[in-house]
Amino acid sequence: MHDFSLSIRLWYRQNKRNLPWRETKNPYLIWLSEIILQQTRVIQGKSYYLKFVNRYPEIEDLANAKEQEVLNLWQGLGYYSRARNLHFASKQVMEEFSGKFPSTYKDIKQLKGVGDYTASAIASFAFDLPHAVVDGNVYRVLSRYYTDETPIDSSQGQKLFKAYAQDLIGNEDPAEFNQAIMELGALVCTPKNPDCESCPLQEQCSAYLKSSQLDFPVKSKKTKVTNKYFNFFISSSNQLQIEKRKGKGIWQNMFQLPLIESDKPLTLNDVKSITKKKWNTKTQNKITEYQHILSHQKIHASFWKVDSLITNESEYITVNLDEIRDYPLPRLIDRYLEENHEAYGNS
Numbered sequence: 626m627h628d629f630s631l632s633i634r635l636w637y638r639q640n641k642r643n644l645p646w647r648e649t650k651n652p653y654l655i656w657l658s659e660i661i662l663q664q665t666r667v668i669q670g671k672s673y674y675l676k677f678v679n680r681y682p683e684i685e686d687l688a689n690a691k692e693q694e695v696l697n698l699w700q701g702l703g704y705y706s707r708a709r710n711l712h713f714a715s716k717q718v719m720e721e722f723s724g725k726f727p728s729t730y731k732d733i734k735q736l737k738g739v740g741d742y743t744a745s746a747i748a749s750f751a752f753d754l755p756h757a758v759v760d761g762n763v764y765r766v767l768s769r770y771y772t773d774e775t776p777i778d779s780s781q782g783q784k785l786f787k788a789y790a791q792d793l794i795g796n797e798d799p800a801e802f803n804q805a806i807m808e809l810g811a812l813v814c815t816p817k818n819p820d821c822e823s824c825p826l827q828e829q830c831s832a833y834l835k836s837s838q839l840d841f842p843v844k845s846k847k848t849k850v851t852n853k854y855f856n857f858f859i860s861s862s863n864q865l866q867i868e869k870r871k872g873k874g875i876w877q878n879m880f881q882l883p884l885i886e887s888d889k890p891l892t893l894n895d896v897k898s899i900t901k902k903k904w905n906t907k908t909q910n911k912i913t914e915y916q917h918i919l920s921h922q923k924i925h926a927s928f929w930k931v932d933s934l935i936t937n938e939s940e941y942i943t944v945n946l947d948e949i950r951d952y953p954l955p956r957l958i959d960r961y962l963e964e965n966h967e968a969y970g971n972s
Contacts, residue, residue: 629770629793629826630802636825637805640812642667646674647804652726652751653684653718656736659743660711663700664920667811672701685724688715689748696879696953703919703956705876710738730756741787747805748970754801757790759783762810767813768842776845848921852892857882857958858900859912865949866941875919880942880952882928883935896929904935906920913965917957926957928965 641647646658657677662670676698680842681687687695692712699708699828707953714736718726720734722952728751734744746754761814764777767789821833832838859882860866867880885891885899886933896908908929917924937940946969949962962969 630795630797631826633805633809634798634801637778637801637808641804641808644813645678652733652747654678655750656714656726656733656739656743657711659746660707660738662706663707663743669702671749673699676681676742684715684718684722684739684839687712688719688781692878693953697951700953700959701956705879707738707957713737714739724939728752730754736832749799749803750789753798753800755791755796756900757787757794757796758797758803758807759787759790760807760829760896761957762807762814763790764842765816766806766814766826769819769838770826770830772831772835772841774843776840778844778846783869788972850918853922853924855887855924855957856887856891856896857926857928857961858885858908858931858935859928860906860931863946864934865946866935866943867949867952867954868938868942870942875957878953878956879955881955881958883938883941890925899941900929900931904931904937907932913961915957916959924957926961928961 637757644906646655649655649660658670658674661673661677665673666854677687680698681690690712692709695708695712696705699705717736718724721735722732727735730744730748733739733747734741739747740757744761745758748754749758752762764786767773767786768777771789773785773789775785777783777786790806793806801939809824809826813824817839819838821827821830821838824833826829827842832841866883868883870876870879870881874892883904885896887895887902894909895912900906900908909932912928914925914927914928917926934943946962946966954962
């Protein structure tokens with residue numbers, strides 16, 4: 626087992642990417658990077674990480690920020706519940722841990738939005754504790770190495786691969802081991818075109834020896850994707866009406882254009898009838914439409930032009946286009962404004 630660890634760590638020292646969160650032992654900064662990097666490519670995550678560190682250099686700064694400001698800075702990353710959890714957890718650190726980031730796996734895991742993976746990452750990277758991380762990259766490396774067909778999306782698989790990783794990590798530089806196995810999965814043991822010729826584990830990798838790399842990892846379930854139809858309304862090119870989104874669903878506490886949801890695509894005549902009845906305003910035409918794919922749902926968004934501001938709904942705020950960046954918007958609406966309103970793209 627020592628050979629596995631030593632092989633990947635030696636490879637890592639020669640091939641690792643230089644990333645800012647790898648240059649610190651500060652648990653706050655490591656936690657920040659881990660939350661941002663969930664479901665986000667490193668190249669995109671890096672710019673957000675630097676923005677957050679610049680705005681909130683200490684955890685106290687983040688705890689004292691307004692939620693709307695945090696959501697605004699997060700805009701474009703998606704999964705806004707993570708930003709809200711990040712903000713909530715920073716307050717937890719200030720209130721429950723006297724402003725000092727917790728230093729044990731058990732305490733780190735008490736923070737809102739922190740599960741086993743994130744707690745293990747912070748415990749090892751910041752405090753050199755031997756807690757193995759298991760993310761998508763690690764599942765891929767280990768399932769191929771052992772040609773283990775246990776589904777990684779089952780509770781049995783999650784426990785098994787965690788045990789594999791924990792058995793391999795050892796006590797000698799667990800932080801480097803965790804970074805190395807994740808980096809190997811990201812750069813070499815990739816999902817579709819693994820670069821097996823460059824892999825330090827090639828001679829021991831069971832899947833390579835059987836030419837079955839692409840059969841692993843195994844998943845048992847397919848996520849059921851539901852379709853949603855969102856119809857947004859815009860009244861003029863330099864003034865927009867927006868409302869704060871309510872409820873616990875996607876985009877909670879973000880701002881959106883006036884919205885009508887439907888269970889199927891709407892025709893222009895459908896929309897004209899609905900907007901006349903609901904707002905006493907006339908819909909002129911469909912401006913554009915987009916698809917926005919999330920892990921569990923596909924949003925079909927249509928943007929419609931109406932001929933006047935909506936005056937019979939008190940929750941709408943009317944703002945000039947040059948003020949809209951003060952409000953956190955879902956990436957879908959942000960994209961629409963970028964592509965259809967030149968003033969927004971230049972602001």
